[in-house]
Amino acid sequence: MFHCFTNRKSEVLRDFLGKKYNESSLDHFLMETLIKSFRSKNGHLDLFVRFLHGLCLESNQRLLGGLLGQTENSPETIQRVINNLKNKKKFKISPDRSINIFHCLMEINDLSVHQEIQEFLKSENRSKKQLTMIQCSALAFMLQMSEEVLDELDLEKYNTTDQGRQRLIPAVRNCRKARLGRRGLSDTGLDYLAAALKSNPSYPTEVDLSGTYSNLKGSGVKQLFDFLENPRCKLETLRLERCDLSEISCDYLEAVLKLNPSYPREVDLSNHKLQDSGVKQLCLLLENPQHQIETLRLKRCDLSEISCDYLAAALKSNPSHLRELDLSSDSGYSTNNNKLKDSGVKHLCGFLESPGCKLETLRLRSCGLSKISCDYLAAALKSNPSHLRELILWGNKLKDPDVKQLSDLQQSPDYRLETLVWR
Missing domain, CATH: 3.80.10.10 (Ribonuclease Inhibitor)
Structure with missing residues (x-):
């Protein structure tokens, strides 16, 4: 992995290798590197941060031989690192990037979140289990990586916070029906959804953002449904009931649907003040x-x-x-x-x-x-x-x-x- 390090990564690695971190500083160092990776817009440090967390394990330290010098990482230190990863809730990052926290836990060989989600998926009473934010990130990763396509992703059915639901958005890439609107999405949530849909335009075949609290203003519609322009898009059903649309939204929608006229087949724009001018645009x-x-x-x-x-x-x-x-x-x-x-x-x-x-x-x-x-x-x-x-x-x-x-x-x-x- 060393051949892919940039100068900045090498500097951080030299810091790690050139010092004998005591128990109070190692967890702080790893958290600082994680935060720096989140500040990068393109995620180029994510894989590197996972690597650094993996160096905490004695088995990996033995593989690197004398490169690390003397490192004495006690179980208490590793546990603090794990707790830091699980308890950080204020990272302002995308749902996709938050999955990197889950990967870091796996690098430290902490499988607890992975096991919790496996048990959750087997449970018959999922609505009673309250999911933490890190569990939502893990669930989103496991759902989108599953070989079996999820029939329906309904954010309302998951017992978690609004931020937790936002972290489930990446699973849209591997579901047939996405119901996302009853609790509403923030402006950043719409950005994340648009990115997920663009990355896999063949899924889902139904998107439902209906709900009083969905804040889809004109620009939001344009950004969210640019993915409809993609020839690979096979969206059959588009539901936008009670999303605070206006006649301007009809302009955006009409413009993007021109480029892929075969889809969608079902459009629900009910409960909006579209007025006659908005319908005139749809008639085009x-x-x-x-x-x-x-x-x-x-x-x-x-x-x-x-x-x-x-x-x-x-x-x-x-x-x-x-x-x-x-x-x-x-x-x-x-x-x-x-x-x-x-x-x-x-x-x-x-x-x-x-x-x-x-x-x-x-x-x-x-x-x-x-x-x-x-x-x-x-x-x-x-x-x-x-x-x-x-x-x-x-x-x-x-x-x-x-x-x-x-x-x-x-x-x-x-x-x-x-x-x-x-x-």
Whole structure:
């Protein structure tokens, strides 16, 4: 390993070899070298610091013969080094770099954290076990190095601190579904997630950052989802519900998705103040024949009938991919509700009547609709009866006569409408 030492590394090694450290200074020296390695931006000292920790072992000292001179490292000294590694919680480093602390423990031949995580992975009651930060680093390393791909990484399921959850982010590289947003990610957490996703764009196939506390402002979206530009990206599902997005976020998202139009297939942008201008940007994606979005959820995005006009025009030009469209509101909330009204549904029906339309599910809950909307929908289904299977109109204060035409279509074998919910 000596051939790879830089001048700086050699200086530190000479300090180590040229002095007989007493028991009070060796652990201090190793901690100082660890801190210096964390201050380097590219991690070029990480492997070297592991090597220095390995020199504490008598077996390694014997291998180096007389190079080290006289070294008398008592068990108490080694234990202080171990305690320093396990108890340091204030390192401002990335989750990837924090894994180096775990490696240093392994170099000293302390296998306790490794064994604890192995027992944790075998446990049936994982939620009861509270993980320390070093245990989270070890778990992240073991998960991402596993030959078996993790089906789901849900940070909410781990009993640890917010900082501990942040240290689990590297495991995103080896999971199919990543659910990360319910407790929120800090700005630095988003940086770490973006780095993990870029390093292995083939995984995960589903990213869920939904949650009231996820702080994905416009620049955060751009940084986080730059990985979508990678041709190797195979992200099927992107969920960003309640992430404080704005219409600017739609600009960023539309820009990066242009470069890899085949993915994602499912996009959930519900519960944001996107407004009509934000939907207009998304429609630039939908009208592109190369894009293959099959599910689009825009619940409670402060939309009006103008958004329906944009959507209908875009989908008419590229009608064959979309299978599910959700434009619902919630009667229990007064903010961000979609006020589509009957005029908005009339625009959407222009798309439903299109011969190329393959839409199977349409959700229009609590959108301020009346009998006229039901008539528009019934007429559209009569002209194109072969696709729509599920129609949700609950929350629009409709009565039996208002939905009679739709109810008749549901009963007719000539139509595929299997589910009609209006009360």
